[in-house]
Amino acid sequence: MNPEALTLVEAAGKIRDGVLSPLDYVQSLFARVDAVDPRVQAWTTIDRAGVLAEARQMETEARKKQFRGALHGIPVGVKDIFYTKDLKTTMGSTAFADFVPTYDASVVKRLKNAGAIIMGKCVTTILVFLDPGPTRNPWNTEHTPGGSSSGSAAAVAARTCPVSIGSQTVGSVGRPGAYNGVVSIMPTQSRVNMAGAFPLAWSLDHVGIFSRSVGDIEVTLECLSETPMPSHPRRVDNHKLRIGIVKEFFLDKADAETRGKIDELAGALMNAGFQVAPVSLPAIFDLHPAILRTLVRSEAASTHEQLILAKPNAYGPKLRDLVQMGELIDASTYLRARRIRKHYQRDMVRLFDHFDVLLTPGAPGPAPAGMATGDPVMQAPWTLADFPTMTLPVGLASNGLPLGIQLSAAPLHEGLLLETARAVEEVIGFKDQPRL
């Protein structure tokens, strides 16, 4: 058995069956970190002694058939913006280089309650924006892993942990998910509590999850969900599912290989019995960049107004520009943007009168070369709408880097989204992994 290759569901099953020791599991993952992380740089803090002590305790309990929850003995990576009690949390910035929280973020508490072992903290971009951290793409270290959840996505892709936690304000989960060839979800904002996480723009900040299978995402999301997450009322029958392909805007922004993969997948889904048809976007869609950027700039300016004065050198140039632009926006314009967002959400949700799930590319193409974190254009409209959204790997581009697709459902319809994603995952049958 090669523990690093196990999905979360496989590992959890083996721990329950007594076939996999939580201690052996984390030691195996530490060996993997030692082997690959000097190149990938996905992890920023790992308290090995603490993790090993926790794993020993989990092993003792597992031997007695005492399981804390669905994640008993599962090591999880956590983006370095979520507070972890007694474990350094830097927000990717020198401003917080020595910051050690005295309490856990809500998601960290929920992970621990479900039996997860917090394996360590994953690299974020500087203060959760576009200025990159050191993380490289495991598929090709000359390319970006995306951001801001760079380390969380790369750690899972590099098989140094089976699941990780990230966050998305515009495109910080879906984009790295697509670039790193892993499965990701950004649930509806109210589904998972962001309390105890460093904000960028609070009305848009969402918790996210990365893993290597839809099943792993489902188990983790059930542990994190603030409200019960019932399965979709019926087991999904492919013949009844209506998948809308959003060609305008999204396919226009995608490269030829990505468009080709989407067309290919549409054909395969129809052959598998799905109803697949093109979607027309409402008129207000054109306003989404203006609404989104007004909210992000204004809220980021409010978040950072004190810190940027106290620690100007801790800021990257992109975040400094964002904050300063936000300081120029007056309150009435910000409030108008919030009101127009409601109109946008009202008009966008009507797309689901005709479709169960919407299909778009996960990114315009494979991860770009260099360290700039790429374009969140494929995620921005859905984040603003607060539609739960998943990415799945769909194949490899000619340069060997992964390409991703994205599925979105109506707010709080994660059950339907997950069921559909599971069926789509089966149709795609993606098995490739990075060679590190």
Next chain:
Amino acid sequence: MITPPMNSPTVPILADELHRRAVEKFGSERADALRPDLLQLARELEAINSYDIGFEDEP
């Protein structure tokens, strides 16, 4: 389709007003460096402010 007034004649006026505020807040050197971004910001704020939103239409 809603066409945001990207080329509205009021955009350059708003961009100048934003530049004036930027000079006040960050100094003229920084404000000048931000000028291309201020033009884009002005376009987007114009789009927000010209969207027809009525009290009776609040979702």
